[in-house]
Amino acid sequence: MASPLFAGIDVGAAATKVALVDASGALVGKAAIPSGMDFAEASETARALALEDAGASAGDLVRTVSTGYGRKNVAFADGTKTEIACHARGAHFYFPEAITIIDIGGQDNKIIKLDAAGNRLDFRMNRKCAAGTGAFLEEIARRIGVRIEEMEGLARLSTERVEIGSFCTVFSATEILALVRRGAKVPDIVKGAFRSVVKRVTEMDPFEGKVVATGGVVAYNSTVVELLSDAVGKPVRTPPAPQLSGAIGAALYARNEPASS
């Protein structure tokens, strides 16, 4: 057996992420695939890809902790933790100080406050509404006929400020149709959509102290991080693999704790 590995698997609404860490906590393997309709299958596939990425085999895994909405669908997990706990753990590993974490996920947003030791002081999640989440950006991309992965590049080409004011994803899409009719350019609409996400997130908390952003949306769209920094009036930092933050936290739990359920 190679060096022992610890797996964290984050089965999110949009993507399933796996992180493998070694005994020192270093990230040695990773994978992120769409969650699809079968969480059990997605978790098996993502684990196999992460093991391949690490050049390891399932026999090298000492313990696995699952998190995310599908955490209870992972048959091979030894324990589960909520995504709040795992995002906190993952972010604090890279920023071991008092921080406020903004996680922008596929379906929900989380704000988590930690003290310098990594103890959770408070957390909150968005209401039952997709506005301000990855799902909102997916809907907007579909409406304006671009692929989600094109959005960051398009936002960089924006020259004029466009505001999308609605609280509701569906109404925002309608608002965008009105912008299109008025001749707004696609890059400006995309950046406006990013700004809308940032507004929804920053109305969740006053963001005192140091701020760290995680999640798939900031992983793929650095413009969102810049807009977040502008909105909170200070630099917003990101860990090396923002989308994997929850999975890394789960892997760190797998490393340090006996299986819990």
Next chain:
Amino acid sequence: MAEEKKAPAFKKIMAADMMKKVMANHFYDLNNAAKTGSPKVAWCTSVGPAELLRAMGFLVYFPENHGAVLGATRTAMDYIPLANAVGYSPEICSYLTSDIGAFLKGETPLSKQYKEITSLPKPNVLVYNTNQCRDVKDWMQWYGRRLNVPCIGIETFRNIGDVNEDAVKAISAQIKALVPTLEKISGRKLDIDKLREVVGLSRRCTDLWKQVLETSSAIPSPFTFFDGTIHMGPAVVARGTQEAVDYYEHLLPELKKRIADKVAAVEGERHRIYWDGMPVWGKLRELSTLFLEQKTCVVASTYCNSWVFTALDAKDPFDSMARAYTELFIVRSDDAKEKYIERMRDLFKFDGILFHDSKTCPNNSNNRYGMPQRLAEKLGIPSVVIHGDLNDLRCYSEEQSVTQIEAFIEQLEGKK
């Protein structure tokens, strides 16, 4: 894996069998009265002047109780759209919309629970008190128009701090003003001694119900909020009767024995939580199981405490009813509510508060004006807000709520 473990067992409260009989008698008596025309039937808001109605010979039916049944049986969503279609918004009280919708469809879940009951007992009068909200008045007025039945009531002050004598006198005068109409409908004069007797029974019921709730101050707690939502039935629908008193005299010793025997409602109780706001009626089972699995007891709630009327006094029936129904948590200012929760914390020794932000019940969603933050600062009590609704499960995201509750309990565990 957690889901493969056998779920911990609920501990049955043996008195529940008697409670079912009290509730069945309540509905059968109403059904018979509606069929025979005697005695007369009054519909009353849940914290309305039920004592006056009973003293004047009415049997009293509570539409809000029916609303809760619609929620608990998860039939509410079938009916809410029917009320929406006649102009009652999905944004307003989902007790109102589900109840009116059920009426429009000519159905009631009571018919499944109780043989021979096929419809609600037709009222002779509708009586409201707006101490909870304006929706209860709108609700009663809809029935008033629909059934051509008199609708009368009390307009209460809102957001009040200390309940002073001016407020009590004003409300008392409104209660007295109901009497002539009620006398005309019932065909009998108000007997003040009968009113004193009913108020006395109601007070006795309140005192016992309060003692039942306060058994949860024991560690471990013998009783949970979820038990309370069920066992409050007689305090809601039968207060002012001997049956309700008898029921709580039967329940209380069972809970005291649990305390003496150190029987915990939640085996291995590790955390204690206060529930603010409405229950999520359609998810009581799931939520109580979740807390049981998490070894967390929801020990107290604003909701179950809402049927504690310690101001009632048989010697001074009108003024004491006015005071009791104005001292209610829901009527009060945030300052008064926060002081109340502080007293509850001292009594029940809870480690955290769950605020249920109920989409269609703004008056009983206390997180919306910064109260969780103020209580955290003042008392050092952490809280979590879940977004849902009393009856409309379309407003409730179960996955998000479960994650939030589990994460909150993880947070409390981290403080141990």
